[in-house]
Amino acid sequence: MLEICRLTIIESLRRRLTLALFATTLLLVAFTGWAFAEISRLTSLQGVERVAQFSVLLVFLMLLFTGMIALTAVFTAAAAVAGELESGVAAAILARPLRRGAYLCGKWLGLAVVVGGFALIAGSGELFVVSHVAAYAPPEPVAALALITAQALLLMTLTMALATRLSAVTSAIVATVGFFLAWMLGTIDLMGVALKYPSLMTVGEVGKILLPTNALWQAAEYYLEPRALLSLVQGFGALSGDPFVALGPQPPAVLVWAAIWGVIVLGLGIWGLGRRQI
Amino acid sequence: MTKPEDDVGGATPPPAIRTELLERRYGRHVALHGLSLVVPRGRVFGFLGPNGAGKTTAVKLLLGLVRATGGEGMVLGLPLGDPAARRRIGYLPELFRYQDWLTGCEVLGAHAALAGIAKAQRREAAERALATVGLAGEGLRRVGTYSKGMQQRLGLAVALLGEPELVVLDEPTSALDPVGRHDVRGIMHDLKARGATVFLNSHLLSEVEAVCDEVAVIDRGRVIAQGEMTDLLRAVGVDLEVEGVSEQEILRLGGIFTPPRAASFPQLAESAVPELVAAIVGLGGRIHAVRPRRATLEQRFLDWLEVP
Ligand SMILES: Nc1ncnc2c1ncn2[C@@H]1O[C@H](COP(=O)(O)OP(=O)(O)OP(=O)(O)O)[C@@H](O)[C@H]1O
Ligand SMILES: [Mg+2]
Numbered sequence: 001m002l003e004i005c006r007l008t009i010i011e012s013l014r015r016r017l018t019l020a021l022f023a024t025t026l027l028l029v030a031f032t033g034w035a036f037a038e039i040s041r042l043t044s045l046q047g048v049e050r051v052a053q054f055s056v057l058l059v060f061l062m063l064l065f066t067g068m069i070a071l072t073a074v075f076t077a078a079a080a081v082a083g084e085l086e087s088g089v090a091a092a093i094l095a096r097p098l099r100r101g102a103y104l105c106g107k108w109l110g111l112a113v114v115v116g117g118f119a120l121i122a123g124s125g126e127l128f129v130v131s132h133v134a135a136y137a138p139p140e141p142v143a144a145l146a147l148i149t150a151q152a153l154l155l156m157t158l159t160m161a162l163a164t165r166l167s168a169v170t171s172a173i174v175a176t177v178g179f180f181l182a183w184m185l186g187t188i189d190l191m192g193v194a195l196k197y198p199s200l201m202t203v204g205e206v207g208k209i210l211l212p213t214n215a216l217w218q219a220a221e222y223y224l225e226p227r228a229l230l231s232l233v234q235g236f237g238a239l240s241g242d243p244f245v246a247l248g249p250q251p252p253a254v255l256v257w258a259a260i261w262g263v264i265v266l267g268l269g270i271w272g273l274g275r276r277q278i
Numbered sequence: 279m280t281k282p283e284d285d286v287g288g289a290t291p292p293p294a295i296r297t298e299l300l301e302r303r304y305g306r307h308v309a310l311h312g313l314s315l316v317v318p319r320g321r322v323f324g325f326l327g328p329n330g331a332g333k334t335t336a337v338k339l340l341l342g343l344v345r346a347t348g349g350e351g352m353v354l355g356l357p358l359g360d361p362a363a364r365r366r367i368g369y370l371p372e373l374f375r376y377q378d379w380l381t382g383c384e385v386l387g388a389h390a391a392l393a394g395i396a397k398a399q400r401r402e403a404a405e406r407a408l409a410t411v412g413l414a415g416e417g418l419r420r421v422g423t424y425s426k427g428m429q430q431r432l433g434l435a436v437a438l439l440g441e442p443e444l445v446v447l448d449e450p451t452s453a454l455d456p457v458g459r460h461d462v463r464g465i466m467h468d469l470k471a472r473g474a475t476v477f478l479n480s481h482l483l484s485e486v487e488a489v490c491d492e493v494a495v496i497d498r499g500r501v502i503a504q505g506e507m508t509d510l511l512r513a514v515g516v517d518l519e520v521e522g523v524s525e526q527e528i529l530r531l532g533g534i535f536t537p538p539r540a541a542s543f544p545q546l547a548e549s550a551v552p553e554l555v556a557a558i559v560g561l562g563g564r565i566h567a568v569r570p571r572r573a574t575l576e577q578r579f580l581d582w583l584e585v586p
Binding site for chain 2: 003007010011014015087088089091092093094095096097098099275277278
């Protein structure tokens with residue numbers, strides 16, 4: 001299993017995936033730094049209004065960033081699993097005394113290092129450069145980054161499971177659609193809660209259970225928002241239902257379910273791979 | 279044609295391969311139809327058949343890459359797909375592909391690790407395997423820069439790593455040049471000499487004829503012929519050049535006479551040739567030549583498949 005993990009990491013290095021991720025990270029951080037520095041220079045807002053402005057901007061930035069690493073996770077995982085099965089490389093490897101579960105877990109570990117490393121490094125870079133140029137830092141950056149990374153890993157796991165049976169393109173597309181669908185359902189859920197529409201709430205809850213990626217984003221979002229601002233907003237009421245604001249932390253059950261969900265999906269992937277002809 | 283022998287009981291190790299009514303269906307299509315085989319240890323076993331006959335399917339079943347939909351089988355005394363058995367098997371797939379972003383040595387190193395070869399011995403094992411397949415000196419190049427034949431040689435090296443007890447080769451010379459084909463024969467002889475069993479899928483009947491001890495032929499998923507190579511190629515029929523005997527006398531002996539002096543006995547077993555010669559001489563005939571009809575595997579193959 002560790003050998004497969006090692007090979008997966010070498011593959012991402014040799015195929016210049018890591019290099020590309022590193023280069024895009026630099027580009028992203030540089031551009032973010034420039035944009036936040038400009039806004040910081042030009043804004044006339046002060047005090048809590050300034051904090052509110054940067055909070056909204058940062059949440060929006062991190063949402064884009066989340067989408068970016070989610071897509072990175074999807075495409076990396078699809079190519080790594082389906083690519084090897086389709087090309088025939090896996091036939092030689094799986095003829096070795098290696099269980100298919102160990103093969104998939106090894107791939108999972110290797111990809112988790114690449115994707116998770118990218119999410120953590122690029123995400124820290126973003127938060128660091130913002131705090132540096134705009135003197136604004138979210139309250140709990142570590143928790144937020146951990147949750148965003150966890151979301152990417154969940155999506156990676158889903159794509160891997162799909163890619164044990166579907167082609168690379170198909171599994172990537174299905175996982176991407178799933179990601180955006182979860183986001184839409186999450187927004188429906190927020191609206192349902194705000195407007196007290198039971199049918200929307202039910203659909204939102206079901207979506208959260210089927211694919212908890214968006215729930216992790218909402219959890220991360222909460223840790224990006226200054227508490228003072230939240231208490232201000234809460235009295236207001238109008239912002240509930242806004243997908244760019246999380247009013248409270250996600251219950252621990254959601255995080256536990258996300259972890260269980262990941263294990264179940266990886267298990268399904270192992271089962272799917274086990275029954276596949278190579 | 280022989281039937282699979284019964285189990286050699288007692289202390290002798292189980293046969294390298296034993297399958298019983300092994301079957302694989304894809305939907306309604308039967309890719310392999312009740313394959314029953316016994317391949318004793320230390321033999322080179324040829325598995326022949328036309329395209330789509332089910333040879334690759336059988337190999338994948340043996341390695342556990344595909345699950346059987348019926349029947350059962352044992353490889354090296356263990357159930358199909360058992361990792362402990364796969365530790366002792368080397369495999370060259372029909373569609374050989376290796377990580378093109380690794381060097382040849384790294385591919386072998388990875389396979390050596392997966393095969394459970396101790397770390398200290400991996401390098402040496404890899405280099406020995408490369409040398410055996412004629413790739414010595416190419417090990418530090420990326421596999422992506424190899425030619426197709428070089429990739430197949432690399433695949434052979436992967437299959438030979440760590441001295442496996444059973445080597446399964448699915449058309450190992452499909453991409454090789456004539457020298458490579460010759461080398462592969464040598465490799466198979468060496469494998470046999472060290473007591474390993476070879477299971478060879480091939481369309482190159484001259485190659486099979488040269489190296490295999492035993493063959494099975496399948497067509498549309500069914501075994502249509504099986505036996506020892508020497509039995510299968512045993513001469514049947516003899517052609518003579520004779521003088522001094524009449525056409526009637528040749529006919530009476532079961533032969534056909536074509537003037538001026540050709541006599542053929544198409545049904546005669548090779549062992550009956552001396553009696554025939556004696557009979558003709560007894561009748562006062564003078565024999566100029568005796569030519570037993572030795573079948574080539576190719577002729578046999580076409581006969582079995584009823585190709586006119
Ligand atoms: N994954 C699959 N799905 C459906 N049918 C399959 C599949 N794999 C093989 N078959 C069918 O099983 C039969 C046997 O295929 P197999 O690859 O074993 O043939 P083969 O004897 O190795 O042929 P060749 O000499 O061309 O390599 C063929 O009819 C093929 O169409
Ligand atoms: Mg084949």
